[in-house]
Amino acid sequence: MLKAILESAVAAILAIDSSGRIQIANPAAEKMFGYTADEMIGKPINILMPEPYQGQHDSYLQRHLTTGEKHIIGIGREVKGLRKDGEIFPLHLSVGTFEVAGQRFFSGILNDLSARARLQAEIDRQSLLFQAVFDHVPEALVISSPDGEVILVNPAATRMFGYSTEDVLDLSTLFANPQDLEKLETGDTDSVGGRTIAVPLRRRDGIEFPGQGHVADIVGADGSRIAIVSLFRDMTEEMRQKEAALKSQRLEAIGQLSGGIAHDFNNLLTIISGNLELLEETITNKQDHDLLSRAARAADSGARLTNRLLTFARRRQLASAVINLNEQVRGMTELLRRTLGDTVELRTHLAPELWLARVDAGEVEAAVINLAINARDAMPDGGKLTIRTENATLEEGEIGFEGPLTAGEYVRISVSDNGVGMTKETLSRVFEPFFTTKPPGRGTGLGLSTIYGFVKQSQGNITIYSEPGAGTTVNLYLPRSIDAKQAQAAAAPETRLAKGETVLVVEDNRDVRTLTVKRFERLGYRVVECVTGAEAMEVLKNGLKVELVFSDIMMPGGITGLDLGKWIIENRPSLPVILTTGFAEEIAGTVTTDEDSWTILRKPYTQNDLAEIVHKALERQTA
Numbered sequence: 001m002l003k004a005i006l007e008s009a010v011a012a013i014l015a016i017d018s019s020g021r022i023q024i025a026n027p028a029a030e031k032m033f034g035y036t037a038d039e040m041i042g043k044p045i046n047i048l049m050p051e052p053y054q055g056q057h058d059s060y061l062q063r064h065l066t067t068g069e070k071h072i073i074g075i076g077r078e079v080k081g082l083r084k085d086g087e088i089f090p091l092h093l094s095v096g097t098f099e100v101a102g103q104r105f106f107s108g109i110l111n112d113l114s115a116r117a118r119l120q121a122e123i124d125r126q127s128l129l130f131q132a133v134f135d136h137v138p139e140a141l142v143i144s145s146p147d148g149e150v151i152l153v154n155p156a157a158t159r160m161f162g163y164s165t166e167d168v169l170d171l172s173t174l175f176a177n178p179q180d181l182e183k184l185e186t187g188d189t190d191s192v193g194g195r196t197i198a199v200p201l202r203r204r205d206g207i208e209f210p211g212q213g214h215v216a217d218i219v220g221a222d223g224s225r226i227a228i229v230s231l232f233r234d235m236t237e238e239m240r241q242k243e244a245a246l247k248s249q250r251l252e253a254i255g256q257l258s259g260g261i262a263h264d265f266n267n268l269l270t271i272i273s274g275n276l277e278l279l280e281e282t283i284t285n286k287q288d289h290d291l292l293s294r295a296a297r298a299a300d301s302g303a304r305l306t307n308r309l310l311t312f313a314r315r316r317q318l319a320s321a322v323i324n325l326n327e328q329v330r331g332m333t334e335l336l337r338r339t340l341g342d343t344v345e346l347r348t349h350l351a352p353e354l355w356l357a358r359v360d361a362g363e364v365e366a367a368v369i370n371l372a373i374n375a376r377d378a379m380p381d382g383g384k385l386t387i388r389t390e391n392a393t394l395e396e397g398e399i400g401f402e403g404p405l406t407a408g409e410y411v412r413i414s415v416s417d418n419g420v421g422m423t424k425e426t427l428s429r430v431f432e433p434f435f436t437t438k439p440p441g442r443g444t445g446l447g448l449s450t451i452y453g454f455v456k457q458s459q460g461n462i463t464i465y466s467e468p469g470a471g472t473t474v475n476l477y478l479p480r481s482i483d484a485k486q487a488q489a490a491a492a493p494e495t496r497l498a499k500g501e502t503v504l505v506v507e508d509n510r511d512v513r514t515l516t517v518k519r520f521e522r523l524g525y526r527v528v529e530c531v532t533g534a535e536a537m538e539v540l541k542n543g544l545k546v547e548l549v550f551s552d553i554m555m556p557g558g559i560t561g562l563d564l565g566k567w568i569i570e571n572r573p574s575l576p577v578i579l580t581t582g583f584a585e586e587i588a589g590t591v592t593t594d595e596d597s598w599t600i601l602r603k604p605y606t607q608n609d610l611a612e613i614v615h616k617a618l619e620r621q622t623a
Contacts, residue, residue, distance in 0.1 A: 012110040016045050023105065032091075032112055034084035050082045078113065089114045140232040143218075144171045146225050148181060160234055162204035171230070176200035176208040184215050184228060201232065210235040320458070322481045323361050325389050325411050326350040332365060336372050336387075343382030344375075351390045357411040358481040359458050364413070367451045371415040371474055374448070378419030378472065388414040392477060394461065395607055405461045410477035418471040427466055451476070465581070467554050497611070498524035501618060504544065505529050506536045506551035506564065516550070523611050533559030537567055546575070548617060553581040565598065576617040580605070 006013055012029035016022050025040045033040070033048050040047070081091045090113040097106050134141060140157035144150050148171040158164055161174055172178040180199040187195030194216035201211035212235050218227040276296045283289050329348055337346055368387065375385050392412040398405040422430065431452040451474075455462045461477035503525045507513035513529060520527045528546060530536040534557050536549070549568060551561035565577045580601045601613050 012112075014040075014045070014048075014108045014110065016106050016108075018104045018106075020045050024107075029110070032083075032110065033081065039084075048082055050080050050088045053079055081110070081112075090117050137231075140234075142168075142171065142174070142230045142232065144228050144230065146228060148172060151227065157232070160203075160232065161201070167204070171228075174201055174232070176202040184213075184230070187213070187215055198235075201234075210239050320358050320360050322356050322358050323364070324354065325357055325364070325413055325478070326354050328361060328364055329368070329387055329389060329413070332368060336369070336385075339369065340372060340376050340385060344379060345382075345384045347384060347386045349386065349388040351388075353391075354389055355391050355409070355411050356481040357478040359460070359478045360454070363454045363458075364476075364478070367454060367476065368413070368415060370448075370451060375415060375417035375419060375472070378417055378421070383418045383471075386414070386416045388412075388416070390414070391480075394477065405463070405477070406459070409480040409482075410460065411480055412475055412477050414473055414475045416471065416473040421468045421470050421472055422466040423468055427464065430464060431462075465554075470554065498614075500524070500526070501547035502526040502528065502545065503614070504536060504539070504546045504549045504551075506531075506533060506549065506555070506561065508532060508552065508555045512552075519607055519610055520550075520614075522607070523614070525614075532557040533561060533564040536564055540568070540572060547621075548614060549575060549577045550614070551577065551579055553579050562598075574621065576621045578613060578617055 006024070006026040009026055009028055012032040013024065013026045014022060014029055015024035022040045022043055022045055025035075025037045027037075029040070030036055035047075077093060078090060079093050080088050082088055092111040092113055094109045095106060096108075097104065099105065134154045137154060138156055140160040141154040142150060142157055143152040150168045150171055150173075153163075153165055153168050157168075161168070163173075168174070171184075172181045175181055177200065180197075183197040183199055184195070187197035189195060194214050197213045197215060199211055199213065200208050202208050212233045214231040216229045217225045218229060220226045276292055276299065280289070280292055280296070283292060329350060333346070333348065340346055372385060372387075379385075390412045392410045394405050394407050394410060396407045398407070431449050452462055455476055455478070459479050461475075463475045463477075464472065466472040498520075503520050505513060505516050505520065505527055507516055507529075508531050513531070517527045517529060528539070528544065530539060533551070533555050536551065537559065540546075540549075549564070551564055553561040555561060561579045561581075565579060568575050568577055576599070578599045578601055599613060599617055601609065
């Protein structure tokens, strides 16, 4: 009977004599320690114990035999066991004593606690993970009972609501309107099976704020709800941004309306100032000349007033200072190279003797970086990005993105890429707030509109040229800062006039073509107009006699200015060609194996620039 009990027992059973040697070991003990019964019987019990239990056991045994002290007899305790393979494991030990034929024996019942230890370790690990998430999740996490009693809140909740963990007793305390507590049960079901609610919340100091909550139930094994988990977000900043976005859109709509009005006024003022300029050349009487000058100044004031209509909504105070844009670009080069990555080649062309500009240096840096990132995104397979600085003088009547540009002296910084480019439809909306062609999550649509506002508020100008497949060039015209020495600069060079030559002007934009024709006529040239490259080829094939062809590069109809120029070289090699473009030369595709064949004038250009480049082209032809 006793043998059957020992062999069937689930717990390990050991018996030792008064000398500490094993006398009985059941099958469960063999399984637990990895020894056979024969390997254990007659051996000291110490072989099944790691230190310090071996020494402690010998001490306990001797004291019991000598004094009768029962240190562990009759007491269950958790100790460590030692398997045959050297593994130390936790076990529960209960010790008893008995006598047989006058001899003292000790019995031990042992239970392996390894599985329980592993389970506890996993519980501890999950508790640590939960605590880490609970402590660091940025949203306010509140766990409450089904009747609204708060059980637990995380640190974010105490920061959001201003209550300590002990102070929050009822969930309704956190709601601006306690009746909104019912919405925990009736919110809209979200994608993960919980509920979403939008309610005004309230801090401890009584301040209310817009909140959004995600609510989920904790369900017990029997299907009953045992707790509610609420995750609250403070929507104050998001609502502020939404309101700011709506305000920005409203201001942009007003700006677009104002732009139309300003454009009409500028057309009128252009006619007024242009006729005053022509009259000025014919009037010699000083009194009349003074009256004319006053009228011209009034027209200039009117032009400045209409330009303010386009910028009135941009009121942020700028920290303007006199800076050298070359130094600004050099200081950004390393940052730009890291931003662009290895697939984009960065080139800089910095003009010598660059004028100083009065502008906010931080805004310039932000604008260039923003444009560079846009360019990088437009070149997914890599490409070239060019940053160029130049001195630039704009004359009255120069055409830009929104119509005539403000005349004056500027420092121009251009950012050009050879990426995918933009369609006319995209280009027409490129400076609108929140308009973007990037996929969701890749862009806000605020970058270019912010640059536009900064440049306009700086009393500068911005132009953009782009064609699908030909890349994009953005030019920022920042006002020149003139010191005392610069103000005494020499007078502008004398304008070179024509000698009766005829020029073929090829330009698809009607306004630009009209201005170009007038410029040539003011210089004394006869002008023939063509709208497309195909039309220009046709009139030349039919024997039109001209001394020079002046053509835009980017034109519709499949024949670009570059194509027209190549055709002229093949069929009328003695006819000089000047190409004009708003793109940088590299980006416009004009740098080829025969690049020396082309003379290129970048838009916008001055009357003197046009006169000089045409004079040189004709001079080379007759040399």
